Amino acid sequence: MTTTWTMTRRAALRTAVAATALPLVHIRTAGAAGKLTLGLWDHWVPAGNGAMKKIIEAWAEANKVEVGVDFITSVGNKNLLTIAAEAQSKTGHDVEAFPAWEVHNNLQNLEPVDDVVNGLIKQYGPLNPVCEYLTKINGHWMAVPSSSGTQYKPSCARISVFKAAGADVQAWFPAKAEHSPSADEWTWEKLLELAPAAQKAGMPFALGLGQTTDSVDFAGALFRAYGAQLVNEKGEITVKTDTVRQALEYAVKLTRFLPPDVYSYDDASNNRALISGKAGLIFNPPSAWAVAKRDNPSVAADCWTFPTPAGPKGRFVPHLPYNWGIWSFAKNKSAAKDLLTHLAQREQVEALSTAVSGYDIPPFPSMANFKVWEQVEPPLGTVYNYPIRPFHNATPSIAALPAPPDIAVQIYNRATMTTMIAKAAQGGLSIEQVLAWAQDELEGFMR
Numbered sequence: 001m002t003t004t005w006t007m008t009r010r011a012a013l014r015t016a017v018a019a020t021a022l023p024l025v026h027i028r029t030a031g032a033a034g035k036l037t038l039g040l041w042d043h044w045v046p047a048g049n050g051a052m053k054k055i056i057e058a059w060a061e062a063n064k065v066e067v068g069v070d071f072i073t074s075v076g077n078k079n080l081l082t083i084a085a086e087a088q089s090k091t092g093h094d095v096e097a098f099p100a101w102e103v104h105n106n107l108q109n110l111e112p113v114d115d116v117v118n119g120l121i122k123q124y125g126p127l128n129p130v131c132e133y134l135t136k137i138n139g140h141w142m143a144v145p146s147s148s149g150t151q152y153k154p155s156c157a158r159i160s161v162f163k164a165a166g167a168d169v170q171a172w173f174p175a176k177a178e179h180s181p182s183a184d185e186w187t188w189e190k191l192l193e194l195a196p197a198a199q200k201a202g203m204p205f206a207l208g209l210g211q212t213t214d215s216v217d218f219a220g221a222l223f224r225a226y227g228a229q230l231v232n233e234k235g236e237i238t239v240k241t242d243t244v245r246q247a248l249e250y251a252v253k254l255t256r257f258l259p260p261d262v263y264s265y266d267d268a269s270n271n272r273a274l275i276s277g278k279a280g281l282i283f284n285p286p287s288a289w290a291v292a293k294r295d296n297p298s299v300a301a302d303c304w305t306f307p308t309p310a311g312p313k314g315r316f317v318p319h320l321p322y323n324w325g326i327w328s329f330a331k332n333k334s335a336a337k338d339l340l341t342h343l344a345q346r347e348q349v350e351a352l353s354t355a356v357s358g359y360d361i362p363p364f365p366s367m368a369n370f371k372v373w374e375q376v377e378p379p380l381g382t383v384y385n386y387p388i389r390p391f392h393n394a395t396p397s398i399a400a401l402p403a404p405p406d407i408a409v410q411i412y413n414r415a416t417m418t419t420m421i422a423k424a425a426q427g428g429l430s431i432e433q434v435l436a437w438a439q440d441e442l443e444g445f446m447r
C-alpha cells in the first residue's frame with residue numbers, strides 16, 4: 001500500500017545505505033557520453049525486468065550513455081523507503097519510479113517534464129484521466145506516466161460459478177471489439193443478486209474490506225458508481241449525503257455474503273482465494289490468473305476478466321498507475337528525459353506489456369489494442385477485456401477522486417471507505433453514526 005510518513009535523518013541514511021545493496025544492472029557502452037541512473041520498480045512478473053533491461057540497453061548503446069538500473073522491490077515498501085531516503089538526502093538516482101500518490105508526496109523535489117509529456121500527447125492523444133489527476137499539478141506535468149507496473153483491477157470471475165448462478169460472463173463481455181447489450185446486466189445490483197448463490201456453493205466473492213490497496217480500490221469503485229463522494233473537487237466535505245448513505249447501505253447488504261475474514265484481507269488474500277479454487281470473483285489485475293495458470297491450471301482455464309459492475313452513476317474500474325519522475329537534483333536531466341521519451345513510445349510499451357502477459361496497462365487509451373490481450377490463454381481471450389476499451393462504457397478511477405489530491409491521498413492511505421463499511425457492517429454503528437465518524441476524520445485531514 002502507498003503510505004505517507006515522515007522519516008528522520010538517521011533513518012533516511014540507513015535506508016540510503018540499504019538501497020546500495022539492491023539488485024543493480026550496469027549497462028555500459030564504449031566511449032560513453034554521460035551517465036544516468038534509474039531506480040525502477042521490481043516487476044511482479046519476472047520477465048518484466050529482463051524486457052526493461054533489454055530496451056534500456058539498446059537505447060544506451062545507441063546514445064553512448066552509461067546507464068545503471070536498480071530494480072527495487074515494493075515488498076516491505078522498500079521502493080517507498082528508497083524514494084523517501086533520496087528525497088531527504090538530495091542524492092541518489094536520476095530517475096525513480098513513483099507509485100500513484102508519490103508524485104504529489106515528492107512534488108518539491110521533482111523536475112517538471114512538460115516538454116516530454118506534451119510531446120507524447122501530440123503523438124498518442126490524451127492520457128488516462130487518473131494519470132493526469134496524479135501527475136499534472138498546478139498546470140505542470142511533474143512525472144511521465146509509465147506502463148510498467150500500471151494496472152487496472154477489474155472483475156476476474158470463475159466462469160462456471162457465474163453460469164451455475166444463471167449468468168454468462170463470456171456473453172456479457174466477449175473477446176470482441178464490440179459492445180454486447182447483455183453487458184449492461186453487469187451492475188452492482190446484479191453482483192448482490194449473484195452473491196448468495198456463490199456463497200451457498202462454497203465459492204463466495206473474495207472482495208476485501210481491509211486496509212490495503214485492493215480493498216480500498218474495490219470500495220472506491222463502488223462508491224463512485226453510486227456517486228458517493230466523501231470530499232468534492234472543491235475540497236468540501238460531502239460525506240453526509242444520500243449517495244454516501246446509499247453506497248453504505250448496499251455495502252452492508254453485500255457483506256453478508258462475503259467471506260467472514262474480508263476485514264483482515266491484505267493484497268494477497270484475494271489472490272490466494274482465487275488460486276486455491278475457493279472464490280467465485282475477485283477484483284484484480286491478471287497476476288492472480290497468471291499464478292493459477294502455473295499452480296492450478298484448471299482454475300485458470302475457468303477465469304474470465306472483464307470490467308467492474310456499473311452503478312447509478314456509471315461503471316468505474318479501479319486504476320493504480322506508476323510514473324517516472326526525475327529528481328530536481330538529478331545529475332543528467334537531459335539524458336533522463338530522452339530515455340523516458342523513448343520508453344513511452346508505443347513500440348517499447350507494447351514490448352513491455354507483452355513480456356508480462358498483458359499485466360502492464362499503457363497510460364494512453366490509444367494503445368489499448370495490443371495483440372497480447374487477444375492472444376493470452378487459457379481460455380483464449382481471458383484478459384481481452386482487462387484494459388478499458390471504448391465499448392465498455394467504463395471510466396478509470398482511483399479511490400477518493402475527485403477530492404483534491406492532498407486530501408484524497410489521506411482518504412486512500414487511511415482506508416476511510418473500507419473502515420466506514422466495516423463500522424456499519426461489523427462494528428455495530430448505525431449509518432448515521434458512521435457518517436458522523438467519517439465527518440470527524442475528514443475534518444482532521446484538513447486541519
